Amino acid sequence: MSEIFATTGTITAIATAVVPQQGSVGIVRVSGSEAMKIAETIFHTPGNQVWETHRILYGYIRHPQTKQTVDEALLLIMKAPRSYTREDVVEFHCHGGIMAVQQVLQLCLENGARLAQPGEFTLRAFLNGRLDLTQAESIKDLVGAKSPQAAQAALAGIQGKLAVSIGKLRAQCLDVLAEIEARIDFEDDLPPLDCDGILVQIENFIAEIAKLLATANKGEMLRSGLRVAIVGRPNVGKSSLLNAWSRTDKAIVTNLPGTTRDVVESQLVVGGIPVQVLDTAGIRDTEDQVEKIGVERSEGAAKAADLILFTIDASVGWTDADGEIYDRIKHRPVILVANKIDLLPENEIINLESQIQESHSRVMTAAAQNQGIDALEAAILEKIGLGKLQAADLDIAINQRQAAALVRAKKSLEQVQITAQQHLAFDFWSIDLRGAIQALGEITGDEVTESVLDRIFSKFCIGK
Numbered sequence: 162m163s164e165i166f167a168t169t170g171t172i173t174a175i176a177t178a179v180v181p182q183q184g185s186v187g188i189v190r191v192s193g194s195e196a197m198k199i200a201e202t203i204f205h206t207p208g209n210q211v212w213e214t215h216r217i218l219y220g221y222i223r224h225p226q227t228k229q230t231v232d233e234a235l236l237l238i239m240k241a242p243r244s245y246t247r248e249d250v251v252e253f254h255c256h257g258g259i260m261a262v263q264q265v266l267q268l269c270l271e272n273g274a275r276l277a278q279p280g281e282f283t284l285r286a287f288l289n290g291r292l293d294l295t296q297a298e299s300i301k302d303l304v305g306a307k308s309p310q311a312a313q314a315a316l317a318g319i320q321g322k323l324a325v326s327i328g329k330l331r332a333q334c335l336d337v338l339a340e341i342e343a344r345i346d347f348e349d350d351l352p353p354l355d356c357d358g359i360l361v362q363i364e365n366f367i368a369e370i371a372k373l374l375a376t377a378n379k380g381e382m383l384r385s386g387l388r389v390a391i392v393g394r395p396n397v398g399k400s401s402l403l404n405a406w407s408r409t410d411k412a413i414v415t416n417l418p419g420t421t422r423d424v425v426e427s428q429l430v431v432g433g434i435p436v437q438v439l440d441t442a443g444i445r446d447t448e449d450q451v452e453k454i455g456v457e458r459s460e461g462a463a464k465a466a467d468l469i470l471f472t473i474d475a476s477v478g479w480t481d482a483d484g485e486i487y488d489r490i491k492h493r494p495v496i497l498v499a500n501k502i503d504l505l506p507e508n509e510i511i512n513l514e515s516q517i518q519e520s521h522s523r524v525m526t527a528a529a530q531n532q533g534i535d536a537l538e539a540a541i542l543e544k545i546g547l548g549k550l551q552a553a554d555l556d557i558a559i560n561q562r563q564a565a566a567l568v569r570a571k572k573s574l575e576q577v578q579i580t581a582q583q584h585l586a587f588d589f590w591s592i593d594l595r596g597a598i599q600a601l602g603e604i605t606g607d608e609v610t611e612s613v614l615d616r617i618f619s620k621f622c623i624g625k
Contacts, residue, residue, distance in 0.1 A: 171195035172277035172285075173269040174624040175262050176252070184257030189265045190624060192282055195273040196249040197240070203268045204236050204253070214240035222253060222265055231268065232261045246282055247289035280621025284614065287606060294606030294617070295323045298560060301621050302384055310433030311383040314558040322556045323373075323563070324605055330369055331601040334574075337362055338594045341587050360581055363574050366597070370571045373559055378546065380558030386435030387545065390466035391498075392490060394482045397474040398500040401528035403427055403440040406537070432542045439466065468494045468544060470537075475525065476504035496522045496540050503527035562617070563604050570600035 171193025179187055191199055201212070206220035218236040223229060235254040244250040253269075255261045270276065278284075283300055286292045292300075299318025306312035317323075337359055344354045391399045407427040425440040469490050473483050487495075502525045522540045526533030559567065573596035580589045602608030 171199070171274045172281055173199075173266060173274035174277040174282070175266055176624040177257075177262075179257075179259055179262055187255045187257045187262035189253040189255065189262055189269060190250065190282065191252070191269055191274055192244070192246045192248045192250045192277075192285065193274070194249065196251045197238070199269055199272045199274060200236060200238070200251040200253075202272050203231075203265075204234075206236075212238065214238055214243060222255070222268065224268065225272065231264045232256055234265070242289075242291075245291070246285040247291050248285060277623060278618075279623050280618030280625060283621060283625055284618045287614075293321070293324045294609060295327070295563070295604060296321060297606075298562075298617060299323075300625065302560075304622065304625060305384070307386055307428070307435035308383070308430040308433055310430075311435065314380070314383050314556075317556045318558075323559065326369075326373065326557065327601055327604050330366060331598055331605070331607070333362065334366060334594060334598045334601065338591060338598065341591050341594065345587050345591065354587070356581060360578065363577050367571055367574050370567050370574070373557065374564060374567050374571070376558045377561070377564040380560055380564075382434045382545065383558055384560065386437060387431075387541070388437050388439070388465065388467045389470060389541070390439045390441055390468075391470045391472055392441055392486065393472035393498075394480070394486060397472045398526075398528050399440055399472050400425070402470070402472060402498065402500060402526065403438060405526075405528040405531045406438065406534055431538045434542070434545075436541075466493075468496065468541065470498050471495050472498040472500050475499040475502045494544060496524060496537075496544055498524050498526055498537065500526045500528055503530050503532065562613075566600045566603045570597040573597035573600065 171191060173189060173191040176188040176190040177186065178184070202225050203222055204218070204220050205223055206212075206218050210216075210218045210220075212218065216238055218238070220234065220236065222231045222234050224231065232255045234256070237252040237254065239245070239250040239252075241248050241250075253265050255265050280301070283292070283297050287294060287297045296319050299315045303312055303315035303319065306315055340354065340359065343351055391402055393399055403425065407429055409427065427438045427440070429436045429438055471487060471490060473479060504527075522544055524533060524537045524540050526537060573593045576593040577590055577597075580593060599608050603613065
């Protein structure tokens with residue numbers, strides 16, 4: 162059995178990020194049957210404070226043998242089942258930093274707890290019926306959210322909006338299965354099965370799954386974000402574009418070609434989508450060993466990017482060097498950025514449509530003047546097939562695991578349709594319908610394997 166399933170005993174972990182000499186509060190969480198005993202052993206309260214559930218006590222954390230005070234702290238008590246894990250849970254709210262929380266954690270370990278595995282608190286919440294699997298995954302997404310929209314989508318998942326949709330669909334499939342299996346077992350005692358009506362329901366199930374699958378791209382973008390590389394020859398304004406877009410001076414800007422020697426990163430949010438922008442060194446042949454390394458990294462960044470902003474100098478126009486770079490990237494998703502249009506009279510802005518494939522978007526910018534950034538962001542959202550995300554769009558955004566299960570469910574239901582067209586016995590209908598029900602159950606955790614849970618919860622942080 163995997164370590165993640167060693168869910169017996171009392172567990173503890175630091176539940177907050179710990180930064181040396183920073184942070185005002187650090188929390189050590191304990192969950193399990195020994196949680197209260199551990200708290201009573203190491204936490205001392207002055208006065209006549211009442212130790213009861215959902216109260217916060219003030220006191221001192223002390224070593225039970227040496228009586229040395231470790232920290233002045235608060236103790237939060239949450240007795241089962243009214244806790245995150247549905248077990249007895251206590252939290253020590255200590256002073257922030259490293260030393261205090263680590264000493265408190267060590268005292269918990271010395272007095273009966275073991276260190277929690279990644280995600281084990283949430284795993285216990287799932288196994289104890291407080292959360293379904295979609296809610297558990299949404300908790301992880303909320304912790305790692307990189308934009309307000311990503312956080313909102315995760316919160317909708319925690320509130321069970323995906324679980325309700327999947328649960329309803331699975332229940333309807335079970336009702337249909339019951340109708341079919343009743344005809345298999347008691348054919349002589351029941352009226353004939355309304356096959357046409359059953360097939361209409363199956364068609365509706367497939368349509369509902371298709372709607373859910375349509376949110377997969379949005380969900381992946383919200384969680385993982387988009388990796389965008391600014392690529393072009395030297396001195397076309399790539400660094401200026403990054404600075405204007407990020408509203409910072411991250412990249413050094415000079416009139417000298419080859420100023421950027423390494424990949425410079427910036428984290429942005431575009432239309433609700435987290436975007437990692439990579440300003441790359443100008444691509445050209447060079448004998449400078451440092452610049453040569455920068456060029457190699459630029460080419461590597463372009464290969465790894467989801468989208469390339471191929472930047473040229475509009476005041477110079479399309480050059481042979483631009484063409485050589487374009488030939489290396491033209492098979493990738495590309496937006497052409499014609500920069501420095503402020504250096505030309507309006508009637509002389511070069512028309513590039515005949516010099517690059519029409520399938521690629523084109524944006525005119527003057528990065529040094531902060532012009533064209535809105536148009537660039539609109540072009541990016543159009544290129545990836547997502548407009549600006551509104552609140553109504555964020556109720557359901559499935560992840561890759563959920564999408565894979567939905568694809569299996571859809572294929573099983575489509576097989577039911579094929580079975581019906583071939584006039585096969587109801588036994589064959591039930592086999593494929595059971596496959597759809599199982600796949601839907603894997604999404605919510607009604608039917609889930611140990612390996613799936615291991616894979617999901619091992620990606621959580623320790624303490625959650």
